[in-house]
Amino acid sequence: MIAPVSTEQTLQAKPRVGSRFRLQWEPAQQSWVLLFPEGMVKLNGPAGEIMKRCDGASSVAQIVADLESSFGAQGLQGDVLAFLDLARGKHWIED
Amino acid sequence: MDAPQVMQASALNATNGAPLWLLAELTYRCPLHCVFCYNPVDFALTERELATDDWIRVLREARALGSVQCGFSGGEPLVREDLEVLVAEAHRLGYYTNLLTSGVGLTEQRAARLKQAGLDHIQLSFQDSTREMNDFLSHTKTFELKQRVARIIKANGWPMVMNVVIHRMNVDCIDKIIEMAVELQAEYLELANTQYYSWAQVNREQLLPSREQLQRAERVTNEYRARLGDRIRMFFVVPDYYENRPKKCMNGWGNVFLTITPDGTALPCHTAKMLPGLTFPNVRDADVRSIWYESEGFNRFRGTGWMKEPCRSCPEQQKDLGGCRCQAYMLTGDAANADPVCDKSPLHGVITEAVEKAQRPQREGNVHPLVFRDPMQSRRLSDPALAGRRAAVEHEPP
Numbered sequence: 001m002i003a004p005v006s007t008e009q010t011l012q013a014k015p016r017v018g019s020r021f022r023l024q025w026e027p028a029q030q031s032w033v034l035l036f037p038e039g040m041v042k043l044n045g046p047a048g049e050i051m052k053r054c055d056g057a058s059s060v061a062q063i064v065a066d067l068e069s070s071f072g073a074q075g076l077q078g079d080v081l082a083f084l085d086l087a088r089g090k091h092w093i094e095d
Numbered sequence: 096m097d098a099p100q101v102m103q104a105s106a107l108n109a110t111n112g113a114p115l116w117l118l119a120e121l122t123y124r125c126p127l128h129c130v131f132c133y134n135p136v137d138f139a140l141t142e143r144e145l146a147t148d149d150w151i152r153v154l155r156e157a158r159a160l161g162s163v164q165c166g167f168s169g170g171e172p173l174v175r176e177d178l179e180v181l182v183a184e185a186h187r188l189g190y191y192t193n194l195l196t197s198g199v200g201l202t203e204q205r206a207a208r209l210k211q212a213g214l215d216h217i218q219l220s221f222q223d224s225t226r227e228m229n230d231f232l233s234h235t236k237t238f239e240l241k242q243r244v245a246r247i248i249k250a251n252g253w254p255m256v257m258n259v260v261i262h263r264m265n266v267d268c269i270d271k272i273i274e275m276a277v278e279l280q281a282e283y284l285e286l287a288n289t290q291y292y293s294w295a296q297v298n299r300e301q302l303l304p305s306r307e308q309l310q311r312a313e314r315v316t317n318e319y320r321a322r323l324g325d326r327i328r329m330f331f332v333v334p335d336y337y338e339n340r341p342k343k344c345m346n347g348w349g350n351v352f353l354t355i356t357p358d359g360t361a362l363p364c365h366t367a368k369m370l371p372g373l374t375f376p377n378v379r380d381a382d383v384r385s386i387w388y389e390s391e392g393f394n395r396f397r398g399t400g401w402m403k404e405p406c407r408s409c410p411e412q413q414k415d416l417g418g419c420r421c422q423a424y425m426l427t428g429d430a431a432n433a434d435p436v437c438d439k440s441p442l443h444g445v446i447t448e449a450v451e452k453a454q455r456p457q458r459e460g461n462v463h464p465l466v467f468r469d470p471m472q473s474r475r476l477s478d479p480a481l482a483g484r485r486a487a488v489e490h491e492p493p
Binding site: 022 | 115
């Protein structure tokens, strides 16, 4: 069984783009994309904004704070954590 | 802020319509003689390969249109001495660069130069001929070459996709193939069931596996998937002859894929040149933008306006866009017909007939000998006087 991870631990993690992927802004598509061998995932606006902040230096808490201040929004933590879970499951990010 | 969502590439293609995937077939020259090669049967008639400067212009023009995945393929692309120059330019332009190779010619020195040029990924394929397959199955020569090349790939930190074309003669060894891919530390394994075009179409009778063989192979693959988990991602695509709906070929005609052949012909897929009555532009005469958006060849089968019955009124027409135009032409004589893989096609019988035939045991003497891909066979098969006879042989009753 996998040990449950507390929200506190998750917020301290410093995710970076997974080693099998390359994150890149595509002017022609006006979006961030993840490139990997012979494939591509096009990220929508919010997903791109989160992924581009996964630089291996910023903690999840910092990413959330940065997004909230950049977009003048509140209470994004739940959405961000849910996306990072999905992204981790697909190896788009590593901690 | 909306809940984050992602869109898979496949979902966006219908609206994007840019040539996201550029396949640069640098050369038809190849040291191998694979019986399932997808290069055109008449490849030996190609005389003048594009020069380095032509390719660089193509890379720039396609990138400006939005191309982002670039595959360097062939033939064997390592035969081109300017490969490193082209990879470097593609890298500089922001492409994700893929090298599709048999590994023959990938020395440590060359790998180091490709790494420096910014190559992102190598797809290592297994060459295949009877003797070499035996080598492979007995872990001799081929295995040593692949081990050496796989080590070079890993030492350079590239992700490795291993591509093995699956057919009647090797499908029963799928467990050995998977184990080898794991041993060589491939991140991805494509168990690519043969698609019956070009040389594989010539050799279809010997290559098409039986239903029982396929079912077993799929079962074994799933067992390994469960056991290996994330260690390796495996793709097993059932050959479309065993489906009752066609594939959405190339994700739509002129929708995502742009192939440039060694002589500069631009195609919506690497086999489209076979279609009669269609002219395809050449990058020597036109820029990529006008080729992609304006040429007759690229517009001919876009959308659904070209469809005939049963596709025209079919509720599933958007799902598969009528299947593959080349397959429709090869097997029914008309590229605008439904792909006969579809069981709604009145000509679906050509598929079931081939499948029925594949259920019978093959013995020496009751099948045609394999035709190996080489320039001499290519010239022989391209002789118009022989083409008619070849068609007759393909439809000969058992």
